[in-house]
Amino acid sequence: EVQLVExxxxxxxxxxxLRLTCVASGYxxxxxxxxxxxxxxxxxxxxxxxxxDDGVTKYGYSMKGRFTVSQTVSQDxxxxxxxxxxxxxxxxxTAMYYCAASSPPAAPICTTIEADFNDWGQGTQVTVSA
Numbered sequence: 870e871v872q873l874v875e876x877x878x879x880x881x882x883x884x885x886x887l888r889l890t891c892v893a894s895g896y897x898x899x900x901x902x903x904x905x906x907x908x909x910x911x912x913x914x915x916x917x918x919x920x921x922d923d924g925v926t927k928y929g930y931s932m933k934g935r936f937t938v939s940q941t942v943s944q945d946x947x948x949x950x951x952x953x954x955x956x957x958x959x960x961x962x963t964a965m966y967y968c969a970a971s972s973p974p975a976a977p978i979c980t981t982i983e984a985d986f987n988d989w990g991q992g993t994q995v996t997v998s999a
Contacts, residue, residue, distance in 0.1 A: 878993030891968030916981025
């Protein structure tokens with residue numbers, strides 16, 4: 870089981886930026902997918918972006934452009950840190966943001982589909998408001 874701890878959420882004004890961080894550890898395989906999801910008030914969970922162990926990124930529908938996913942990996946591949954840079958934030962981006970992982974990956978390529986991820990963090994709240 871991969872352990873995931875998110876941080877970096879908070880209150881930001883419209884048009885502002887935030888960078889979310891997720892520290893992931895406990896990988897049992899050198900192959901993995903890690904991803905960001907969000908749940909907006911009254912809405913279903915949405916896939917924001919994912920990144921594979923070899924750095925391939927994928928974005929959810931309408932997520933690319935204002936959101937950028939990246940990662941740093943420890944030398945022994947036992948731990949990585951996932952980032953979500955969010956720019957030009959809008960009130961409709963208000964949500965609980967979750968980090969998720971699957972190791973080994975559930976599919977040949979990393980997706981932003983909830984069912985493809987086994988391990989989840991507790992989430993970090995992002996509120997965009999004036």
